Amino acid sequence: MFAGKKALLVGGSGGIGAALSLLLAENGAEVIVHAGHESEKCHALMKKIRALSPASTSFVQPLAVENFSALEDTPLVHCAKSCDILCVCYGPFVQKPLEETGVMDWQTLALFDYALPGCLVSAALPAMCKKKWGRILLFGGTATERRKVFRTNVAYAGAKSALNVVVHSVATLHGGEGVTCNAILPGCTLTEYTKDADLLAKKMPDGKLLAKENLAAAAFFLLQNDSLNGVLLPVDKGWNPSLF
Numbered sequence: 001m002f003a004g005k006k007a008l009l010v011g012g013s014g015g016i017g018a019a020l021s022l023l024l025a026e027n028g029a030e031v032i033v034h035a036g037h038e039s040e041k042c043h044a045l046m047k048k049i050r051a052l053s054p055a056s057t058s059f060v061q062p063l064a065v066e067n068f069s070a071l072e073d074t075p076l077v078h079c080a081k082s083c084d085i086l087c088v089c090y091g092p093f094v095q096k097p098l099e100e101t102g103v104m105d106w107q108t109l110a111l112f113d114y115a116l117p118g119c120l121v122s123a124a125l126p127a128m129c130k131k132k133w134g135r136i137l138l139f140g141g142t143a144t145e146r147r148k149v150f151r152t153n154v155a156y157a158g159a160k161s162a163l164n165v166v167v168h169s170v171a172t173l174h175g176g177e178g179v180t181c182n183a184i185l186p187g188c189t190l191t192e193y194t195k196d197a198d199l200l201a202k203k204m205p206d207g208k209l210l211a212k213e214n215l216a217a218a219a220f221f222l223l224q225n226d227s228l229n230g231v232l233l234p235v236d237k238g239w240n241p242s243l244f
Contacts, residue, residue: 001224003028008083010034010076010120011090013042013058015191016139019216020087021045025052027220032079033058034090041192063090065104068111071119080123085135085223088117091160098154106155113141113159118166121181125174134179135223136170138163142187142239145232160185164232171230180229182222186215187236205238 002024012021013035022045025031031049035042038060049056059075071077080086091113094105117138128134141153141160150157163183170181188200190209201209218235222228 001027002085004030005084006030006032006082007085007087008032008034008079008124010086010088010116011036012087013039013045015089015193016186016189016212016215016219017087017089018045019212020089020219021049022052023216023220024085024087024223025049025056027224029053029085031056032083034076034079035060036062036090063112063116065108065111068115071116077120077123080120082127083124084128084131084133085137086120086124087137087219087223088120089139090116091139092156093153094156095153096155097152101155109155109159113156114162117163121166121170125170125179128179129174129177132178134174134177136179136181137219137223138167138181138183140164140167140183140185140232142185142236143234145185145234167232168230175229178226180222180226182228182231182233184215184219184222185232185234185236186210187234187239189215203239210235210237 007024007029009017009021011017012033021031021033031053035058046058061074061076092108094109121136140163141157144157144161167181167183188204188209189212190197191212201207215235222231
C-alpha cells in the first residue's frame with residue numbers, strides 16, 4: 001500500500017509509535033524511526049521492522065528544552081523535509097493542578113506538544129506539496145477536539161488543543177495538493193510508559209485501558225484514506241474529562 005513511501009515516526013521506538021512503525025513497515029513503507037535514546041528495546045524493534053522493510057533505519061536524537069532553538073539543523077528536521085509520511089507520536093505529559101504548574105512545565109509542554117509538531121509539519125510540507133502527495137498524522141490529547149475544562153492537566157490539554165489549528169489549517173490549505181493532515185486523540189492507553197495503570201483503567205468507561213495496537217490501527221486508517229482530511233479522531237471509548 002505504501003511501497004516507495006518514506007515514513008518518519010517521531011517517538012516511533014516505543015508505545016503507540018512502535019506499533020504504528022511496524023504496521024507501516026508491514027504495508028511497504030520505508031520506515032525511519034526517531035528514538036529519544038539508545039535502548040535494547042529500540043534495537044529489537046528495528047530488527048522486526050527491517051525484516052519487513054529492509055531499507056528502514058533509525059536514529060537517536062534526545063529532545064531537550066535547552067536545545068530546541070538548534071532543532072532546525074538536526075537529523076529530525078532533515079528527515080522531515082524529505083518524508084512522504086510524517087507521524088508525530090511523541091509528547092510529554094504533565095498532570096498538576098493549574099496553580100501548581102510551574103514555568104518549566106509550561107515551557108516543556110508548549111515546545112514539545114505544540115511547537116515541535118508544528119516545526120516538523122512546516123518542514124515536511126514543501127516537498128509533499130511539490131510531489132502532490134503527503135500524509136501527516138499528529139497525536140492530540142484526550143478529549144481535546146473542542147474546548148473543555150480540565151482539572152489537572154490544563155497546560156498539556158492546551159498545547160494539544162492547539163494542534164487542532166494545525167490539522168485544520170493544513171487540511172484546508174493543502175488538501176488540493178494531495179496532502180492530508182489528521183490527528184488521533186487517544187484515551188488512556190496501556191504501553192510500557194503507562195504509570196498507575198490500575199488507577200487509570202478505573203477511569204475508563206469500561207474499566208480497561210486501550211491497547212496500543214488498536215490506536216495504531218486507527219492511525220493507519222487515517223493515513224491510508226485520502227478522503228479523510230482535517231479529522232480529529234477520538235479513540236477513547238467515550239472517556240470524559242470530568243472523570244480524570
